[in-house]
Amino acid sequence: MTDHDFITGLPKAELHLHIEGSLEPELMFALAERNRITIPFATVEAVRAAYDFSNLQDFLDIYYAGANVLQTEQDFRDLAVAYFDRAAADGVVHAEIMFDPQTHTDRGIAFGTVIAGLLAGMADAETRHSMTSKLIMSFLRHLDEEAAFATLAAAEPWLDRIDAVGLDSSELGHPPEKFARVFAAARGKGLRLVAHAGEEGPPDYVRQALDLLDIDRLDHGNRSLEDPVLTARLARIGMTLTVCPLSNLKLCVVRDMAEHPIDRMLKAGLRATINSDDPAYFGGYIADNYRAVAMARGLDRNDLALLARNSFLGSFLPDDVVAKHLATLDTYVGANA
Numbered sequence: 001m002t003d004h005d006f007i008t009g010l011p012k013a014e015l016h017l018h019i020e021g022s023l024e025p026e027l028m029f030a031l032a033e034r035n036r037i038t039i040p041f042a043t044v045e046a047v048r049a050a051y052d053f054s055n056l057q058d059f060l061d062i063y064y065a066g067a068n069v070l071q072t073e074q075d076f077r078d079l080a081v082a083y084f085d086r087a088a089a090d091g092v093v094h095a096e097i098m099f100d101p102q103t104h105t106d107r108g109i110a111f112g113t114v115i116a117g118l119l120a121g122m123a124d125a126e127t128r129h130s131m132t133s134k135l136i137m138s139f140l141r142h143l144d145e146e147a148a149f150a151t152l153a154a155a156e157p158w159l160d161r162i163d164a165v166g167l168d169s170s171e172l173g174h175p176p177e178k179f180a181r182v183f184a185a186a187r188g189k190g191l192r193l194v195a196h197a198g199e200e201g202p203p204d205y206v207r208q209a210l211d212l213l214d215i216d217r218l219d220h221g222n223r224s225l226e227d228p229v230l231t232a233r234l235a236r237i238g239m240t241l242t243v244c245p246l247s248n249l250k251l252c253v254v255r256d257m258a259e260h261p262i263d264r265m266l267k268a269g270l271r272a273t274i275n276s277d278d279p280a281y282f283g284g285y286i287a288d289n290y291r292a293v294a295m296a297r298g299l300d301r302n303d304l305a306l307l308a309r310n311s312f313l314g315s316f317l318p319d320d321v322v323a324k325h326l327a328t329l330d331t332y333v334g335a336n337a
């Protein structure tokens with residue numbers, strides 16, 4: 001079996017995926033036409049050519065603009081179905097997907113429209129691919145605490161279908177402490193907690209996510225490595241890091257894939273996982289991300305299996321389900337190592 005096929009077939013979970021970031025230019029055009037919305041691009045190629053980012057904000061500006069074509073429940077369903085189909089082809093058996101309700105409610109789309117469409121896509125993935133999934137509702141950190149509380153209130157009727165809250169968007173200047181109270185309220189409602197930290201922001205933002213938000217999982221976390229004490233702490237507590245290599249390259253978090261710290265993270269004892277973040281914008285889905293770091297950092301099949309193993313251990317699945325996935329993974333690796 002080739003390394004390419006080994007990675008594709010490796011049973012894995014995806015833990016860091018923004019569903020709005022899986023909007024491929026082809027679907028963007030189709031939805032623009034269906035909803036009679038004009039987009040500032042003439043062709044699919046012109047859209048792709050615009051995906052040349054110098055930093056996170058460059059990307060976010062175009063990502064929020066792209067989301068404007070999403071209008072109806074069917075649009076959100078189509079978006080989710082397209083992602084799950086693609087993820088299934090990459091060996092994903094479980095996905096914990098983020099959505100940004102404020103991106104939609106702030107332009108007049110009802111919370112219920114967004115979540116009903118996504119839940120329909122999740123049900124379709126279960127039926128057609130036996131793929132399980134969970135929803136993470138992310139707060140936009142460039143907006144204020146009051147807006148996050150309003151979003152949590154809007155989610156109230158759907159809380160039994162939402163597993164966790166997250167924190168994303170522009171990191172610099174918007175430290176986790178800004179959202180300590182809303183995260184505590186979400187915890188009070190029985191939700192798990194994740195947050196982007198240490199993508200562009202300093203190690204102190206990761207510390208705040210631990211100490212002030214009490215996160216269950218850390219999205220990105222790359223810059224933790226600048227602080228050996230913090231790194232040792234993350235390793236000691238078994239914190240899962242959802243690392244996104246192609247995102248890191250496209251957003252200039254790393255200069256070159258050859259400098260990606262994934263193997264340093266594993267050596268430091270961190271529970272690192274591989275994920276695609278916003279695959280339509282960053283040039284690849286989850287298996288492309290595994291392949292990119294495998295090639296650039298010389299990861300062998302045992303390293304790749306460890307990353308997949310970490311994805312199940314870091315998921316919000318119950319222990320008995322995690323154990324089943326790990327057994328399947330062990331069988332696969334035993335047969336193909």
Ligand SMILES: Nc1ncnc2[nH]cnc12
Pocket residue numbers: 018021056168169170171196199247277278
């Ligand atoms: N990589 C990322 N960082 C912060 N916010 C995001 N929203 C979508 N992708 C993101």
Ligand SMILES: [Zn+2]
Pocket residue numbers: 016018168196219277
């Ligand atoms: Zn992200």
